[in-house]
Amino acid sequence: MPNTADILVETLINWKVEVVFGLPGDGINGIMEALRTRQDRIRFVQVRHEESAAFMASAYAKWTGRLGVCLATSGPGGTHLLTGLYDAKLDQAPVLAITGMQFHDLIETCTQQDVDLTRVFNDVAVFNAQVTDATHMENLAGLACRSALAKRGVAHLSIASDVQEVPLSQSKRSKRNRPSHVPDRWFEGSRLPDPRELERAAEILNNAGKVAILAGRGARGASAELERTADLLAAPVAKALLGKAVLPDQHPFTTGGIGILGTLPSQEALEECDALLIVGSTFPYIEYYPKPGKARGIQIDRDAQRIGLRYPVEAGLVGDATETLRLLNDRLTLKSDRSFLEKAQAGMKRWRAAMTLAESKDDVPLKPQLVVKAFGDRLPDNAILATDSGQNSEIAARHIDIREGQDFGVSGTLASMACGLPYAIAAGIAFPERPVFAVVGDGGFAMQMGEFSTAVRYRIPLKVLVLKNNMLNQIAWEQMMFLGNPQFGCELQPIDFAMAAEAMGGIGYSVAQPDQVQSTLDAAFAAEGPVVIEAVVDAYEPMMPPRMPPDYEGNFRKALPETPGHELIGENIGEEPLKSLMNHE
Template sequence: MASTASDVLVDVLVNWGVDTIFGIPGDGINGIIEALRKRKDEIRFVQVRHEEAAAFMACGYAKYTGKLGVCIATSGPGGIHLLNGLYDAKLDHQPVLAITGLQFHDLVGTYTQQDVELDKLYQDVALYNQRIMGAAHVRNITTLACRTALAHRGVSHITMPVDLQDQTVDEDMRAPRNVKGHNTDLFAPELPVPSEEQTRRAVEILDAGQRVVILAGQGALRATDQLERLADKLGAVIVKALLGKAAVPDDSPFTTGQVGLLGTAPSQEALETCDTLLIAGSTFPYIEYYPKPGQARAIQIDIDAARIGLRYPVEAGMVGDCRLALDILIDRVKPHPDRSFLQKAQAGKAEWMTLMEERGTRTDTPMKPQVVAWELGRRLSDTALVACDSGTIATWWARQIPAKRGQMHTLSGNLASMAPGLPYAIAAQIAYPDRQVVAFVGDGGFSMLMADFATAVKYGLPIKVIISNNRSLGQIKWEQMVFLGNPEYVCDLYPIDFAKVAEACGGKGFTITDPKDCGAVLDAALAHPGPVVVDCIVDPNEPPMPPKVQAKQALHLAEALARGTPDALKIAATVFKDRAREII
């Protein structure tokens, strides 16, 4: 029987099916930590090394499971540290609950130690954001926080003064209108069905289309079969946003892979030449990669009406669950006998994959980062969970690691934050202890939160961390040169021996420098029963070039090299060699 405010909070979490909380204890949440200790058989507390990692883990847990991810931090700096991971959840629409502490209720606002009013700080990141005022307030607020995060797929935040956490239920006066038992922990999610008017309009547009492209995003991850059946009926090409990488397996005859700066040439070609665009569960943010306005008639499926028409002008907006909406379209659209658009895309994909294999099997040194991705992709199990990081690493993940049916892939999408790869992998392994989990990260991102590799060791999580170590902030380096025409500046990183870091944390470390050894070392790493870091030393001058290089981008690169970029001759030689091999 719950006796304190903290007991009530934990009781509500248990009722909502929460089984894991990520965080660090602290004096500002001592009452809640004690309540969690008493219910440790029902809720697992995962102690992390940094609150930012805790928030990323909560977001990753939500991404991989669809459940509510929960993190907790103490008052002041602990709560502040959560923010980056919470913004990751907000921008990628993941249900996450953050719990924080406040100072004593009668000292808030008096400049006492750690006097940060976190509910005010969280006003932008949280859909639901409340300060608990006493034991009788807890059940209502916690219930609404859980319900809101799940219903609207976003962040909820509750904070409670430290002294109120120990307040007994009997001590707190219940308001007359706060009738005991008036609320419920029941959550019955509804899968909305698009309106008949918009559905009919969408069918008319698709029936009239000759060159149809389906852009699949995160909202279509559960609709793999529907996407392929609709594409087959329409002779359509499926292109994928980064968060939709696993929506359709890359060996599907209907997909040409990713879109955008990290995408493929046949995907970009399909978007540039289509006359009809169906956006399925995506708000892919790079507007410049969509068809030119007026080029294509567009339909969008999204569960959130506010996102209809956000990136491209649409004629039909189907507000509803993506899988249900696609089922309706499959039943009602007419078959398209002309397969020429799809066949051209398939031919382009075959050429692109030949190029990707050539880049992924090169034996020259320094080792190319594509080799690491290619060799890893060949070895991943059919049910692997893959967590990527931001930076040049995302390019190699997008292009050289194929998504297989049954796998799950994710990264920080709209926030594009560095560092979530490791925390995501930890959360994935906790959620799915019997599945292969791999973090594919860069040295810059990994080093930000690498202390949490010790968390994987502590809890016996057999995650495999594959580091593409170019000893630089590679993406920033290339953006300085290719987008701005400026010489690379302050992007080199002091080298760290990550294999030794892994060993120091109690895990296993490997290092790869020769591409001829890459496959064998990865085999050994993936076979190891515990947590592993593989430090892959790769060529820092290998550019993550876009699928189609624009004249302006080539000019900027030439300007940057001429104006004093370090290793300019090596970079020029690498770019020229890559381009020459492509032409040949």
Template sequence: MNTTADIVADKLIDWGVEVIFGIVGDGINPLLEALRVRQDRIRFVAVRHEEAGAFMASGYAKYTGKLGACLATTGPGAVHLLNGLYDAAMDGAPVIAITGTTYSDVIGTQYTQDVDTMALMKDVAAYSVRITGPRHALAVVDVACQAALSRQGVAHLTIPVDVQMRPLQEDKSSTAYGPIRGAPTWTPPAGTPPAEQLDAAAELLNSGSKTMILAGRGALGARSEVEQVADLLGAPIAKALLGKAVVSDDHPYTTGGIGHLGTRPSQELMQECDTLLILGSNMPYADYYPKPGQARCVQIDRDTTRISRRYPAKIGLTGDVRRTLAELLPRLQRREDRSFLQSARQRMEEWRKALAEAGENRGMPLKPQYVMTKLSGLLADDALVSVDCGAHTVYFARHVQMRDTQKLALSGNLATMGPALPYAIAGKLAYPGRQSVAIIGDGSFTMLMGELATAVKYDLPIKVVLFKNDSLQMVRFEQQGIGNPDFGVELQPIDFAKYAEACGADAFRCATPDEVEPALMAALESPRPALVEAIVDPDEPIAMPGKTIGPSPT
């Protein structure tokens, strides 16, 4: 019997969905049965919280570029998805979310778990439809998958329980023109601007003398082209956090990060450039761009609405960054004056010395920079690095040196706490042969720490490096920065090593510099899920890019 649920499952398989994350529930039992009988072709990963399932779908999409998928039951199940779906939507990760709805004849009657999921998903989803029957499913599942991929965001389908069970043979077409059918096909747009726009952009860039490149997530697939443009123009490359992996952190053209988590050279050079080339970035911190009127800007982005959103672009090129740069490169002239680039290199040499000094500080209590520096050197060349949101994010951005073959996932525009552990699980499922490491604070970990048991259940040997300072340190310093006393930031201490062992994972702890490297190595070499509890200084200050970075008082 071919039911609506069967059609949905078959369509997901046709679209290449290999894994779907979620929690069972009576509002999706027919869908679960359809997945069960197809588990040789699509894997259902049972999580501990629907929010984590949505984060896993988002992380899977961020790591692979493929369609991520998650599933939740009626009412509260759908509600729990929202944070993870907003993460996907705000970072341009293609995800399809499927939810149950109560029986179609009691919708709107305040029946048990009768939540209006269409209204719930209105803001987060680029496409959202309630499926009315199997014939409808034959068309709209394809449309939903196409929408998620083409709009780089969230598509949502909700299905009443009785509709999930309805057989195709009992469902008649309501249109005089016969049933509408979809197809599991999608081709990325060619995405190159017209020749006259490319000519104008090249003319502007060629006429500059101090060009700065700002590379974001949209440039991740354009490493070679970005390097060639930087070389031709003698242009330093500043990287938004989501673009940290565009070029390696030791690349001779990069000035590292930009923004609150960035470097002093990036900040200074942005204030000195006369030309700015923005590549696939939506970095929101306006005070880290050139001053108004200072620089002429060329911006390349696949989304027209992002052009001039952060800095006025004299020329906006709508298209794929890699393809657009490939068309732009033959039009660019090699800049003979390399003084701006040379200045960037000199400043980066000084910055790296300061970072190295801070990163090798063996003072007590244990410094988070020291842990991050040691971790950076131990990560595999092809590691998947999942980073949560908090004070540790600052130390990661500056002290972990990303390499060309590593991949990074983090929550950019939403900047939510909680996703690193789910990301790491999704990354390991997508790339079983690669090291998958979550870098996380104690506040973030406690939000979804049940997912460590998920990693154990599915024998996924992810690694968790947990920075424990018994506080929400970033908020604490923000409170202090505006002259307020600490309030609500203290965390009840938890023995995370014991917790990890209770879940069935290996656990290690470090509280002194001598213990750091052995603990990290033991966890990274373990064949099982493993957690390192690094007990770090809760009073270690977080320096902004314009401030001096050096060893803190011991």
């Protein structure tokens, strides 16, 4: 006779869950036993920290489109999940979090690890329940899976440790609780927008003279349709960071990223357009959108709640991006005036020349752009790339060109540090036949560095480039640009990451000289198994937006003289430090 934990794990198997990320603990011993006895049908991946388990579940859901699952014990095990689960919540990734609790009759008695995790998870979860017995689990397990998928968010089940082992035969079923009345299957919802909104969107776009497109992760899988839309509308496509792989970076229709780590042609396209089509994105930085009233807005999103969230729209198309774009394209007229697109393409030619200049500097200390470009050029056609949050994201976004067949991921709206390594490991678990790569900063990598041993244990074909400048560089620049304060508290104690990789059973390389970059990367890419490449780079390399806003410029001028190393910062930026990268050639 199955017990509560058995019913949970069998339900996961029925819902086609293939992997659970977690860390054992006495509050989940019953669930661990249910997993152990079914390890031929469902895989348990042990992590070194529960935060990583949640990041991996979130990333797994993003990489695959399927349900991600993480498991943690009671008390601190459960609370450690929260950062990764907020990543899933804010980026709309379907994740089921399973946590243990203390014995059912000691809850709220100040016993050890007496944390009511259902209350703790109230904000992060779209479905949140404490399981009382096996008959209750029969109803809740499938409903939790369905809720995470339907609402594209976090579902949470918390089960007291003794309840996990109670057999179904000993659970008293109420008279209204009939067995199997909750189906263990997924029902696909509507994927098509309102025809009236389609006609309105087509009318706006056909009559516009300068259309720009903003594409995000929601456009993933709709690349062919998006390319057709851009062609019909003669529209440049700016990409939110999560949408970096939607179109190849060298595609003639794309202007690359948008925002503080984006390109100047993307910013100019959104400033000058008279119509903006947003496809699968809620890019959060409102200041980079057209001024309200400057452009007519059209938005495509699966979630009606997100229509008009960032920019006023006249036509809201609620539906799947692929199907919606296909229907919209049938209503669009090919624009003969291609001047707006051609201007953006000319701007991208100048932008790429500026990036090439930054990538070719053989200065000492080593410039991060040089090593990141060389790293990115070596990625195979089926590569999966993850980055962390920080200046490394900006460098990777600008200097690694994603090609067709490659994929990219990062913590989006949460923008959490320490995500890069767990994201990469999750990719390796999801797609064992594909090589995995990560670009991370030394600050974020150090937070979850122990997970490199997880990559070693599971033989993930992973190459991690660690940009080591012994500085929380993005934070330092934000202190100066956002507030006009000198950098403070951002210096890091150096760590030998190559040696740490070797100590964890992997392979480590270190490079600090520009003339050693190519040979070091050649050796690292030829090595088998997980590899860390520590690149010791210039701590004073600036983080420059495509165009410096006036308030940033004033703050920067105020902060720079009082900032340690300001002479070196000034040398790195040049004689005219506050001009855009486009003019700094």
